[in-house]
Amino acid sequence: MTENGSAARGWETVVGLEVHCELSTVTKLFCSCPNAFGSEPNTNVCPVCLGLPGSLPVLNARAVEFAMRIGTALGSSVEASVFHRKNYFYPDMPKDYQISQYDAPINVGGHIELADGTLVGIVRAHIEEDTGKTTHVGGGGRIHDADYSLVDYNRAGVPLVEIVSAPDIRSAEQARSYVTELRAILVATGTSDGRMEEGSLRVDANISVRRAGDAEYGTRSEVKNLNSLRSLGRAVDYEAARQIGILEAGGTVAQETRHWNEEEGRTSSLRSKEEAYDYRYFTEPDLVPLVPSAEEVAAVAAALGPLPAARRHRLAELVAADGAPAPVDQLATVVGLGLDDLVAAAAGAGADARLALARASNEAANRPDEARALDPAAFAELVKLEAAGKLSATQSKSVLAAMLEDGGEPAQIATRLGFEALDPAELEAAVDAAIAAHPAEWDRYRQGDAKVAQFLLGAVMRSTRGRANGKAVAALLEARRN
Amino acid sequence: MSLPVGADYLSILRHLVALYDTGVTEGFSRDDVVYVARLARLDLEPSEVDLYAAQLGSILDHVAAVTGLDTTAVPATAHPLELANVLRPDTPGPTLPRDEVLSQAPHAEGGRFRVPPILGEAP
Numbered sequence: 001m002t003e004n005g006s007a008a009r010g011w012e013t014v015v016g017l018e019v020h021c022e023l024s025t026v027t028k029l030f031c032s033c034p035n036a037f038g039s040e041p042n043t044n045v046c047p048v049c050l051g052l053p054g055s056l057p058v059l060n061a062r063a064v065e066f067a068m069r070i071g072t073a074l075g076s077s078v079e080a081s082v083f084h085r086k087n088y089f090y091p092d093m094p095k096d097y098q099i100s101q102y103d104a105p106i107n108v109g110g111h112i113e114l115a116d117g118t119l120v121g122i123v124r125a126h127i128e129e130d131t132g133k134t135t136h137v138g139g140g141g142r143i144h145d146a147d148y149s150l151v152d153y154n155r156a157g158v159p160l161v162e163i164v165s166a167p168d169i170r171s172a173e174q175a176r177s178y179v180t181e182l183r184a185i186l187v188a189t190g191t192s193d194g195r196m197e198e199g200s201l202r203v204d205a206n207i208s209v210r211r212a213g214d215a216e217y218g219t220r221s222e223v224k225n226l227n228s229l230r231s232l233g234r235a236v237d238y239e240a241a242r243q244i245g246i247l248e249a250g251g252t253v254a255q256e257t258r259h260w261n262e263e264e265g266r267t268s269s270l271r272s273k274e275e276a277y278d279y280r281y282f283t284e285p286d287l288v289p290l291v292p293s294a295e296e297v298a299a300v301a302a303a304l305g306p307l308p309a310a311r312r313h314r315l316a317e318l319v320a321a322d323g324a325p326a327p328v329d330q331l332a333t334v335v336g337l338g339l340d341d342l343v344a345a346a347a348g349a350g351a352d353a354r355l356a357l358a359r360a361s362n363e364a365a366n367r368p369d370e371a372r373a374l375d376p377a378a379f380a381e382l383v384k385l386e387a388a389g390k391l392s393a394t395q396s397k398s399v400l401a402a403m404l405e406d407g408g409e410p411a412q413i414a415t416r417l418g419f420e421a422l423d424p425a426e427l428e429a430a431v432d433a434a435i436a437a438h439p440a441e442w443d444r445y446r447q448g449d450a451k452v453a454q455f456l457l458g459a460v461m462r463s464t465r466g467r468a469n470g471k472a473v474a475a476l477l478e479a480r481r482n
Numbered sequence: 483m484s485l486p487v488g489a490d491y492l493s494i495l496r497h498l499v500a501l502y503d504t505g506v507t508e509g510f511s512r513d514d515v516v517y518v519a520r521l522a523r524l525d526l527e528p529s530e531v532d533l534y535a536a537q538l539g540s541i542l543d544h545v546a547a548v549t550g551l552d553t554t555a556v557p558a559t560a561h562p563l564e565l566a567n568v569l570r571p572d573t574p575g576p577t578l579p580r581d582e583v584l585s586q587a588p589h590a591e592g593g594r595f596r597v598p599p600i601l602g603e604a605p
Contacts, residue, residue: 025572032575041593042580050583062572082560089523091597104560134600150594278521283560291566 006244007212013240014217015175016167016206019182020160021192022130022199023066029129029159030057030099037198041152049157051095056286063159064106066191067127068292068300070161071107073185073307074122078300080291081106081126083284091151092131100128100162102281106290112165112185113309114177115332121166132156161191167206167217172233179203179229184308184336194336196228203232207239209247218243219253223267225260235260239267311335318344318353326354330361337368345376351383359383363400370404378403382410392469394461395419422467430468431476434459446481453477510539 006013025035031048047055071078084102105126111119133155138147163182169175183194183201193200208220223239226232243253258267306314312331319326334340339360347353356379364371364379382403386396391414402413413419422430434456435442445452453474460473515535519526526534580593589596 027572027574032570032573033577034574040580042583042595044577045580045583046575046577050578058570059568060572061569064569080566087521091595091600134597135594136600138599146599149597149600150591151597152594280521285561288563288565288568289560 006209006240009244009248010212011209011240011244012212012214013170013172013236014167014208014210014220015169015171015236016220017165017169017175017178018204018206019163019165019179020130020202020204021070021163021182021186021194022201023063023159023161024190024192025060025062025066025159027060028157029060029063029127030157031055033157035158036154037200039154041154044154045156049094049153051093057099057284059287059290060159063127064290064292065300066159066189067106067125067161068297069189069191069304070163070186071110071125072297072301072304073189074107074110074112074125074163076107076110076122076125078106078292078297079108080104080289082289083127083287084281085284086128086279086281088279090131091149092134093156094132094153098129098131099284099287101126104289106292107161112178112181114174114181115328116174116177118168118170118174118177120168120174120178123164123166125161125163128160128162130155130158130160167208167220172236175205175236176229176233179232180332180336181308184332187336187338188306188308188311189304199227202227205232205235205239207236207243208253209240209243218247219255221253221255221267222257223260224257225262227262231260231262234262234265235267238265242267308335311340315340315343315357318347319357322352322354324354326357327361330357333361333365337365337371339364339368339371342371342374342376342379346380346383349377349380351380352387355387356380356383359386359396359400363397364404367404374403375407378408378410385410385414389469389472390414391419392466394466394470418465419467422464422469427464427468427472428476430460430464431473431480433463435477435480445477510535510542514538 023035027033028035028044028049031046033044033046033049036044048057068078081101082104083099085097086100086102087097089096105124107122107125110122110125112122113119132151132153135150135152136146137150165178169178179201183196186192186194186201195201196203203226205223205226206220207223208218210216210218221239221243223235226235239258246253254269257270259270260267312335315331315335316326319331334343334357342364343353343356343360346356359379359382360371364374379400382391382396382399385391385399386393391399391410395414395417398417399410399413399419402408402417403410438456438459441452441455445456456477457470457473460468461470512531512535515526515531515538519531519534584590584593584595587595
């Protein structure tokens with residue numbers, strides 16, 4: 001059922017999101033093991049993160065600073081906080097507890113403004129440690145049928161900030177928009193790489209439905225295993241429809257944890273627990289309170305650069321200076337990946353801002369790490385070469401790909417790739433040759449069949465091995481027709 | 483029994499010891515023991531449930547004695563040490579050799595700890 005279908009029948013979807021974000025620190029939260037993704041299993045481990053007796057946690061100063069940055073960016077109140085032990089038996093934590101923050105989190109309150117202007121409240125954003133990674137072997141990898149499980153503790157103890165939203169989200173689209181905006185804020189503050197596909201950002205959704213106009217919330221289910229924005233959106237729609245189906249049939253929704261299955265496109269109840277979890281939280285005796293001074297909080301706030309919404313606005317102004325509106329999707333992509341400085345620098349160096357934005361949001365966005373390391377002057381030069389017609393769009397993209405791979409000057413790369421621009425005489429000869437070789441198509445083109453232009457352009461591109469500038473070819477064809 | 487405001491640790495300790503001798507055991511039921519034991523994955527005999535109910539009850543009673551103190555003049559603390567903000571720089575240090583780590587486990591496979599099948603997802 002679509003959101004509109006359920007809304008038409010008088011239902012409202014209510015969503016609150018819990019986002020776990022891995023911080024981009026060098027080391028783990030409570031020990032000096034490297035915080036690295038993709039290492040060989042169990043190579044980034046030490047007595048602290050393995051929970052060996054006698055080891056003691058010591059808090060990572062940068063993780064605290066990053067948490068304060070996140071809170072400040074979310075408009076939270078940064079407060080004195082305390083660490084607690086969350087006790088449970090599960091092999092993803094060798095200590096049998098996770099160190100988290102419970103009733104005194106570092107960041108309290110705040111909000112995120114979605115692209116559509118909706119304000120979503122933030123309840124809290126607290127610090128905790130990540131757990132190890134379990135792999136289930138046998139039973140097709142499914143947890144209930146597994147023969148045994150394997151555990152890698154490289155991720156155990158990696159610093160996380162868990163950001164809990166208020167139940168202010170009303171649709172799948174808003175849920176995706178919230179995570180997109182949050183990810184952009186995390187990247188902008190330099191606190192996380194925000195990569196959902198690598199698990200740097202993990203989302204749990206609390207979903208319920210109620211009759212439009214009801215003051216009370218319905219019973220919610222908590223949906224886990226949402227590994228992409230697409231999964232999140234599909235799960236919200238699926239779960240709302242499922243709950244509405246139950247309620248319309250006179251049933252009641254169970255408060256439970258459900259697992260999203262991306263292949264089957266549905267949620268399923270996890271095996272019911274013998275009892276509700278009782279984590280027996282108590283104050284972590286091995287850690288002292290965290291009490292940031294007003295000066296520290298102010299320093300973090302002062303060092304915080306412009307946030308994504310403001311940066312999108314700045315970039316939009318640069319691009320729209322040519323009179324046309326800026327493409328909203330490209331703005332969001334470029335700011336979300338932290339490539340807006342690159343585009344702004346190119347524009348500042350005299351390159352066309354709109355073309356720079358287009359290259360940054362497509363070719364460069366595929367390799368954001370390399371793109372952020374690009375020499376802005378070289379990127380500006382590339383955009384200028386393309387804008388001047390010295391490189392075709394295809395050639396420009398190839399040169400950019402090479403720059404992302406190895407760096408270098410665009411003009412030299414173009415020469416190395418054989419992308420010397422055709423001189424006007426060569427280009428005219430190539431166009432005339434294509435016309436001569438395809439008389440039937442040329443006739444149709446002359447009679448106004450615009451689709452044939454692509455065919456003729458393709459012929460010129462083939463004969464010049466992609467060196468021709470598409471716009472110049474189109475102009476020449478037009479000139480020959482008249 | 484109550485302690486004067488500003489009692490030092492030694493007098494509090496004496497107070498608790500005196501309470502212990504009275505053998506106060508109300509305040510921790512058999513059901514509480516069974517529940518906590520299940521959370522801790524402990525399998526207790528009925529006689530042990532009775533024993534621990536009595537012992538845990540007396541411990542709780544001792545702690546409850548603190549509520550009899552007038553603490554209005556005592557600032558709240560989150561930790562017995564008068565310390566805050568103990569931090570370390572974000573610089574990497576040595577890790578343990580994997581072979582040595584895994585050799586301490588009952589079972590390992592492919593560089594990972596091998597554990598019995600898990601029922602249910604992580605909480």
